[in-house]
Amino acid sequence: MKTWHEIRGFPLAIRLLLVNQLGVNTGFYLLIPYLATHLGQDLGMSAAVIGIVLGVRNLSQQGLFLIGGSAADRLGARGVIIAGCALRTAGFALFALGDGLAVLLAASVLSGLAGALFNPAVRAYLAQEAGERKAEAFALFNVFATTGALIGPLLGSALLLVGFRASALTAAGIFALLTVAQALVLPARPAAPSGGGVLADWREVLANRAFLAFSLAMVGMFTMENQLYLLLPDGARRATGWDGAAGLVFLAGTLANLGLQLRITRALKGRGSRGTWVAAGLALMGLAFLPPMAVAGTEGNVLGLLPVLGGALLLYLGVMIAQPFVMEMVPGFGRPGLTGTYFGIFYAVSGIAAALGNALIGWAMDTGGRDGTQWLPWACCLALGLASAGGVAWLHRLRVLPAAAPTATSAPATA
Secondary structure, eight states: OHHHHHHHTSOHHHHHHHHHHHHHHHHHHTTGGGHHHIIIIITOOOHHHHHHHHHHHHHHHHTTHHHHHHHHHHHOHHHHHHHHHHHHHHHHHHHHHOOSHHHHHHHHHHHHHHHHHHHHHHHHHHHHHHGGGHHHHHHHHHHHHHHHHHHHHHHHHHHTTTOHHHHHHHHHHHHHHHHHHHHHHSOOOOOOOOSSOHHHHHHHHHTOHHHHHHHHHTHHHHHHHHTTTTHHHHHHHHHHSOTTHHHHHHHHHHHHHHHHHHHHHHHHHTSSOHHHHHHHHHHHHHHTTHHHHHTTTOOSOGGGHHHHHHHHHHHHHHHHHHHHHHHHHGGGGSOGGGHHHHHHHHHHHHHHHHHHHHHHHHHHHHHHHHHTOTTHHHHHHHHHHHHHHHHHHHHHHTTOSOSSOOOTTOOOSOO
């Protein structure tokens, strides 16, 4: 009940952005996880062609985050958010309506570009609109995002009984509704004058050594968080011999997130510094891989699921501790007029990190399975977590991290 009371305490714009993120993740995860299967089994495409289609979508998003962030700063976040959702509507509709490679590549580019536009823009708008309550706003944002990431695959599995096109059209319909809702409800906020060109903005952000060091230190967080969709579900399936065990990982984490995220953020906000809690959350995320590592290689044992679930819950807990303060700190590295650009570069770095990190963990999984060292991928995640925690702690000791995002120039807390 406290969570819903907190939601009602925010202006309508923030409440809409929270619902928007629920819809974004629901629409994304009901379609994208099943795209490779559709391309291979339904359309008969080779693994190489499937890799190209998926790679184009990922590259279009990760490679253009900076463009989306700069557009939010210069054109206003509202218009960029609406444009991003409209583009994803078109992209997902193309997945439903076309089977040719050219159409599928166009759909991949549009859906990836859409994410590059609205991801940094939404966070920039949320940071500007939340005022002094940025941490709480991003905590709720995490709750809605996690819930959507659970609902999406469940809905997608049900829709696949009808067919992939039903999934794609449903996803496109969700984004169409989000586009209309934001166009009707989301207030426009004037963009702060930059005082220079786009390249000057980029140079200013890239010259911020403290911000770049922080972004690199956060590489471990995004790599570990991605293991909720790769290593931990695989560990649950292997431990039990049951494919449905992977769903228990998401269910347990989502329930924990719904019940604890806001309580944790509010409890920690008034105790200690942001840098301390980010480092602690990262360390806990790394340590979360110890329980599954202890039973790595054990298969067909239902009790083996318990350490995996325990590790997943610890990982979710670490995310709940660190992520809201990370999002709160990013705008604090620079002036308010470059909030979108800072988020754009931060997510470009994180996207590249997640891709490289998943490649590393995938290699470790293959190597461990081949050499009988099934503990190897879990150990890699442990090392990444502790390294990231150490990096943030070192930056905190150097006093280069913002204590909290600036609030003096924030937008009014009313819709």
